[in-house]
Amino acid sequence: MKILIVSQYFWPEHFRINDLAITLQQLGNEVSVLTGLPNYPKGHYYQGYSKTKNNDEKWQNISIYRCNMRPRGQGSLQLVRNYLSYAYQAIKKSKILEEQNFDLLYVFGVSPLTSALPAIYLKKKWKIPIILNVQDLWPEYVTAITGLKNSLCVCILDKLMRYIYRSCDKILISSKSYEQSIQRYLGTSSDKIMFWPQYATVEKVAKSKVLFDEMAFHIVFTGNIGEAQGLDIAIETADMLKDFHVQWHFIGTGRYMTKLVAMVKQRKLEKCVIFHGWIPETQVPQYLASADAALLILKDDDVFKMALPAKLQTYMACGVPIVGCVKGESKRILLEAEAGIVTDEISAAGLASVCKQFLTCPKERYDRLCKNALAYGKAHFDKQVLIEQLIKEMRVLKDEHI
Structure with a gap:
């Protein structure tokens, strides 16, 4: 054709x-x-x-x-x-x-x-x-x-x-x-x-990992950094959890990035919030291979309740369990897949609650979330x-x- x-x-x-x-x-x-x-x-x-x-x-x-x-x-x-x-x-x-x-x-x-x-x-x-x-x-x-x-x-x-x-x-x-x-x-x-x-454009197998601080729990976000994602909530949550050894990694660029960087500087969170900027998509699995969880978050609005962001497919393809702070369709998929821990309270308190659940998650359950993410992605995307x-x-x- x-x-x-x-x-x-x-x-x-x-x-x-x-x-x-x-x-x-x-x-x-x-x-x-x-x-x-x-x-x-x-x-x-x-x-x-x-x-x-x-x-x-x-x-x-x-x-x-x-x-x-x-x-x-x-x-x-x-x-x-x-x-x-x-x-x-x-x-x-x-x-x-x-x-x-x-x-x-x-x-x-x-x-x-x-x-x-x-x-x-x-x-x-x-x-x-x-x-x-x-x-x-x-x-x-x-x-x-x-x-x-x-x-x-x-x-x-x-x-x-x-x-x-x-x-x-x-x-x-x-x-x-x-x-x-x-x-x-x-x-x-x-x-x-x-x-x-949308389908995942990355593969699970990463030839190498990005070296993160071994003492911290690492949450990775990939994709467009825009208003729709509600990432200001993630920065507020990072502030709430700064004594819990949680490190946040943002991979990507977008119109909202300047505001987020300013928030991080104002709150003095540079050690626990890292902006990696844009990286080639082929390198994304290396970052996700080093992640303990991946972040899926959207603003609390009716249109975003209907959305299914493409980053979800990427996370699943890499077998990473998902920190979900979403409502509607995205929440439904995460619960159906049993591929993460999710809240529909779109707030710093809601996101912090999910993060704390990950921090205390038994290894057997954590491994099951990883396996479920990979299997659901393969079956549906x-x-x-x-x-x-x-x-x-x-x-x-x-x-x-x-």
């Missing part, structure tokens, strides 16, 4: 769509990507990229077409401009792709879902199907993060999402809890929606099985549109 991935984010930015694109290409498909100039998360263009040059390139035999979108910059207004400029500029850029005869469009639906608009334009122009992979549930995600209450803005977002969801031929959801929210935009019962969870499901759906859609 000839597949065009439409995604505001792509390599050298670090998103899971990179792995999917490589995998589809390696399986014999011809994959191209319509994306923007890399600028996430710091908000300025990466070195070597600019609006004044042709930024199209090849990576892993994948053709990348980059539109001249605005960088994220700083502040909400700049972020909105960034979102809208990608949608507009990607449509302009698509003119050079008209003769390529793609079979299918695949939209990687992290925020913003306005990134689906260029794909909808191309669907109507080229008469080919769209698969939308919903990672962040809109408009709920927007209102949760921004606190947006303006009725006119909410109404506009609502109509926009109805248009986007109804324009897609297949909607992949990373959490089963998303289905009801999306279904209301489709109007009638539909087979458009398919549960397709296996990469090969999920990729086969996706390719099957792609072929069905392609054949229906011939």
Whole structure:
């Protein structure tokens, strides 16, 4: 198949769509990507990229077409401009792709879902199907993060999402809890929606471990450091547990990191809270191999109750028991898997309680949690099985549109 991935984010930015694109290409498909100039998360263009040059390139035999979108910059207004400029500029850029005869469009639906608009334009122009992979549930995600209450803005977002969801031929959801929210935009019962969870992009076997302090209990968090994660609670908990020899390791970057670093300095927690920054995904298992537990936390909001963060699959693939401070779908999975200790009291006190349970956990129970995490991940989030499901759906859609 000839597949065009439409995604505001792509390599050298670090998103899971990179792995999917490589995998589809390696399986014999011809994959191209319509994306923007890399600028996430710091908000300025990466070195070597600019609006004044042709930024199209090849990576892993994948053709990348980059539109001249605005960088994220700083502040909400700049972020909105960034979102809208990608949608507009990607449509302009698509003119050079008209003769390529793609079979299918695949939209990687992290925020913003306005990134689906260029794909909808191309669907109507080229008469080919769209698969939308919903990672962040809109408009709920927007209102949760921004606190947006303006009725006119909410109404506009609502109509926009109805248009986007109804324009897609297949909607992949990373959490089963998303289905009801999306279904209301489709109007009638539909087979458009398919549960397709994220898979782990790391392997359990680590060639080596990262050397941590042997005297401490180590909790590792990996992934985006943004507002949705509620990591300020983790810093407060670190302060509460600073006499319990607990060390916290944060791996990743994001817009919220500056605030967390300031909190750590203000509370003088530098010895028990360590920010490792971004590391290559291939090295993540080395950190998790040295972890006593992995942290899964989300803010206390209805939209995050429905979410199933991709880091959960990574933790399970590495056989690490999970410190859960979550509600809803994530809590349900952790309890079903018996892969960690979880509280739905989203507070420093709630998280501290779970950590203390880990500190006194009998070895037999601890080993069982590790084993359960690995087994559940393999049974439910296996990469090969999920990729086969996706390719099957792609072929069905392609054949229906011939």
